[in-house]
Amino acid sequence: MKALVKKQAAPGLWLEDVPEPRIGINDVLIRVKRAAICGTDIHIYNWDDWAQRTIPVPMVIGHEFAGEIVEVGSNVSDFFPGQIVSGEGHVVCGRCRNCLAGRRHLCAHASGVGVNRPGCFAEYIALPMTNVWVHAPHVDLDVASVFDPFGNAVHTALTFPVLGEDVLVTGAGPIGLMAAAVARFAGARFVVITDVNPYRLELATKMGATAVVDVRHRTLADVQRELGMKEGFDVGLEMSGNPQAFADMVANMSHGGRIALLGIPSEQIVIDWRTVIFGMLTIKGIYGREMYETWYKMTVMLQSGLDIRPVITHKFPWSDFEQAFKVMREGNSGKVILDWEG
Numbered sequence: 001m002k003a004l005v006k007k008q009a010a011p012g013l014w015l016e017d018v019p020e021p022r023i024g025i026n027d028v029l030i031r032v033k034r035a036a037i038c039g040t041d042i043h044i045y046n047w048d049d050w051a052q053r054t055i056p057v058p059m060v061i062g063h064e065f066a067g068e069i070v071e072v073g074s075n076v077s078d079f080f081p082g083q084i085v086s087g088e089g090h091v092v093c094g095r096c097r098n099c100l101a102g103r104r105h106l107c108a109h110a111s112g113v114g115v116n117r118p119g120c121f122a123e124y125i126a127l128p129m130t131n132v133w134v135h136a137p138h139v140d141l142d143v144a145s146v147f148d149p150f151g152n153a154v155h156t157a158l159t160f161p162v163l164g165e166d167v168l169v170t171g172a173g174p175i176g177l178m179a180a181a182v183a184r185f186a187g188a189r190f191v192v193i194t195d196v197n198p199y200r201l202e203l204a205t206k207m208g209a210t211a212v213v214d215v216r217h218r219t220l221a222d223v224q225r226e227l228g229m230k231e232g233f234d235v236g237l238e239m240s241g242n243p244q245a246f247a248d249m250v251a252n253m254s255h256g257g258r259i260a261l262l263g264i265p266s267e268q269i270v271i272d273w274r275t276v277i278f279g280m281l282t283i284k285g286i287y288g289r290e291m292y293e294t295w296y297k298m299t300v301m302l303q304s305g306l307d308i309r310p311v312i313t314h315k316f317p318w319s320d321f322e323q324a325f326k327v328m329r330e331g332n333s334g335k336v337i338l339d340w341e342g
């Protein structure tokens, strides 16, 4: 089958013919229809420090996708050929304390699809049945293909109550954009989103943000004044990984405010702990999504009217993957999708 492979320990990706994956008795074989490019894939493409330390080569990469089940293992009784599914990107160990307690998103030994094991930028992917999510009927395939990052957005945005609250999202990347839409849908009063990229701030308006802030030109204090806010943001969703964005967030929270940290900083960062302490802030790290409560919430929010389609800005046939990666790397995009059906 055709697959995008990290073939060598060097920048780039290679379109290769590789053997189709074989399934074990507990696995499901899926024909990939759409796949989406994640920031992680860009790190792997660029072969930065993290990728060099993490990715064994050769490796078929990619973890965001939607496809159709074509075969199930002999021990699989709940999934059937023909079902439209996506895959949870974290394969958990099932044996650690958290897994045994049913808190699989807190697994101590999760391995990553398209990172530690073969991924979905390919015609077929095999996954354990425990990692398969069956979509609701008539789901939009493009939307289905971004359920993994949509799940990051939903898990982060709903980790603290937002009904009637003022929410600050730092970073209008695809995940920040979706989180803004989710916070609004979940009843936040104001959803303010920051970035330094005008294209993405424009998209944020389409996603329903109350106010968008280019932090090169306006401060959060200005925006609070314009909105008539007096005491700071109640909930912060850090989705940039940028140290200054996090510092600005800490400085603009209300007393007792709650911060969820999803963005991954590329190095250690300094924070003003006095403001955290005297402001009585809660800070929570977020990794992945809840299995499978987040997937359930995504499905039912779409059914009840949440629309995340504006976040999908580009679509390419798989053979144009270089162009797709170029668009992603340049940053003037939301989600970029590869169509694997052609």
Ligand code: NAD
Pocket (backbone or CB within 6 Å): 038, 039, 152, 170, 171, 172, 173, 174, 175, 176, 194, 195, 196, 197, 200, 215, 239, 240, 241, 242, 244, 245, 261, 262, 263, 264, 265, 286, 287, 288
């Ligand atoms: P992204 O890199 O596309 O988006 C980050 C955005 O932050 C960009 O639009 C960038 O312009 C913006 N930014 C840069 N400097 C800024 C500043 N000073 N203030 C405000 N915004 C600024 O990433 P994404 O795919 O949307 O993911 C968001 C973050 O979450 C990334 O850091 C990613 O690595 C991380 N992530 C974490 C998890 C997890 O499980 N914890 C999962 C996926 C992604």
Ligand code: ZN
Pocket (backbone or CB within 6 Å): 092, 093, 094, 095, 096, 097, 098, 099, 100, 106, 107, 108, 109, 110
């Ligand atoms: Zn575990």
